[in-house]
């Protein structure tokens with residue numbers, strides 16, 4: 264059952280939002296880095312450890328069976344969240360980074376060869392660049408990059424031009440963490456599929472802002488992290504289409520991913536277990552299930568509307584600061600406010616805002632090529648979630664005016 | 672606000688806006704490059720040493736107010752000092768910015784450099800304050816490595 268949208272009430276679900284920082288009420292505007300957790304997630308985590316804890320997939324005793332069931336039931340929740348067709352397509356990993364590395368090393372290493380090309384975009388997070396560079400070094404493949412324009416929008420025709428007969432894999436970010444740009448992934452996937460090229464979508468920044476339907480997108484892989492979706496850190500998801508996952512070799516070897524082991528020959532488990540070697544973050548996955556349950560009680564469209572209004576309001580407020588230059592002005596963007604202030608270093612901005620209790624991010628946001636493209640070292644980034652308020656934006660604006668006053 | 676005024680004292684703001692000894696140095700005998708991977712800030716330091724004495728030093732690069740002011744004030748403080756004295760001053764400076772708040776700092780010999788004592792309240796900014804000094808240390812130790820704050 265969904266609740267009517269009541270921001271003050273909703274904020275009470277998140278204990279961190281009532282904390283202080285440097286003696287001021289905390290204003291948390293670093294949601295692209297990680298999101299805060301609702302009480303139900305924290306409680307699920309502690310309840311599991313307090314009264315339900317056992318390892319999974321092993322014991323014949325009841326506790327272990329219950330833990331296994333609780334863990335496996337989250338697979339179905341994720342399947343529903345992503346609109347996947349089967350739980351078998353949901354692989355639990357540590358996070359987006361591990362999901363991409365898994366695909367690069369398992370799919371990439373077994374399917375790609377010397378001279379093959381992998382296409383990414385100019386706005387990738389390091390975690391969707393470096394795993395492919397490692398793969399390229401290992402097998403002699405070549406990394407290609409589709410460019411963007413000065414607004415931080417991917418150039419569609421350039422993207423299409425980069426799809427060559429040699430392109431054997433496409434890996435693209437759904438929403439840019441440094442710029443907020445939303446890529447038209449459905450269109451990009453169709454372009455790639457028309458040439459028979461599989462596509463991975465890095466959804467780390469998308470899942471907390473947009474509804475995602477992997478079947479509608481028609482992507483082959485989709486990766487995201489629970490900690491950016493109001494769940495615990497240490498848990499992530501790789502969605503993979505059955506036809507692709509099935510023939511892929513294991514990423515890591517060990518317990519849980521096997522059917523039988525002798526010193527001569529090991530039979531691997533079926534998907535998704537084949538890709539989950541060793542004891543996973545059991546409690547984290549189970550608590551992530553609580554996060555998904557929690558999100559399901561909220562009115563999604565109302566939250567999206569609130570965030571869109573907040574983004575518009577914040578953009579207008581900050582735009583009034585003459586020294587401010589936006590980095591990332593895509594028409595389609597999520598609530599990411601990335602900017603530079605003339606003559607003031609982002610770290611100094613970060614420190615001044617810190618003393619006001621405002622948590623923002625100053626730096627390259629693990630997207631150094633994006634910084635290079637705009638000819639800067641770093642930006643200041645405020646990234647919003649549905650629990651942020653207009654008053655918080657007002658405090659951010661006042662903080663930035665103070666920055667200008669000190670350094671202007 | 673008082674923490675902030677402690678950190679961004681007028682001297683620091685002044686030096687960050689118009690850094691002294693900024694630019695290239697003729698006849699440098701030692702050079703160093705410093706890099707802060709956290710923010711991508713970079714500093715190039717050039718030093719002219721004769722008979723163990725620092726005759727002149729200049730720096731280039733872009734950084735935050737703290738790292739720029741620190742480099743600027745360092746170049747002023749080290750002019751005419753011996754290399755050994757410079758290293759000793761780095762040690763004192765480092766001790767000052769890493770002494771926990773509330774504990775007394777030994778500010779003898781630091782003179783103007785004590786303006787950086789406010790950095791103690793902001794541990795992540797210690798790297799900014801010491802980047803130029805680490806770079807100096809590498810330059811005079813004749814290592815070809817880039818000084819890093821991590």
Ligand SMILES: Cc1ncc(COP(=O)(O)O)c(C=O)c1O
Nearest residue numbers: 358359360388390440467468488
């Ligand atoms: C777009 C994008 N991709 C990947 C990642 C990496 O996520 P994680 O560190 O959770 O593996 C992030 C996190 O900042 C991100 O924003």
